[in-house]
Amino acid sequence: MNQVALVGRIVREIELRDVGDGKxxxxxxxxxxxNxxxxxxxxxxxxxxxxxxxRAELIEEYCNKGDLIGLTGKIQSRTYQSNESETVYVVEVFxxxxxxxxxKK
Incomplete structure (x- = not known):
């Protein structure tokens, strides 16, 4: 089972990225x-x-940096190559x- 539920504040300004094909x-x-x-x-x-x-568009519309939100999802990990050709490991909530x-303010 891979489930997580979190309540916290958004740390950075909300910024959407278009990654192609309308995604x-x-x-x-x-x-x-x-605690x-x-x-x-x-x-x-x-x-x-x-x-x-x-969901990303709704967060952009209704939230700002510092706002309190609840998230549910799953933990996932991924890797990528840095500019220095080092493997970077990332664990994040999907x-x-x-x-x-x-x-809404």
Whole structure:
């Protein structure tokens, strides 16, 4: 079983990319607060996520950097070659469902 549900804040400005053949993708990061405090205050984990198609367009329409959202999906990994010809490993959430947790501004 590969399922994940996260609630957090969008870290970067929303930016859609057209990858050809009418396919739209959104790559961003979700800051998920940890359930405990340290001497430095509350900490967070920063989880990369990817959203395709209509869901990505809805996030662009209704969300901004810093907004609270809920995501469900699955964890997936991929690799690519950097400009320095090194293999880069990426683990991210492939989003299946989005919940808007605050009103549109």
């Amino acid at each position: 739209i993708v959104l790559n961003n990061v979700l800051a998920v607060q940890r 405990y405090r340290t001497d430095h205050g509350t900490e967070a984990d920063f989880i990369p996520f990817v959203v395709w198609g209509k 989003v299946n469902e989005v919940r808007f947790l605050q009103p």
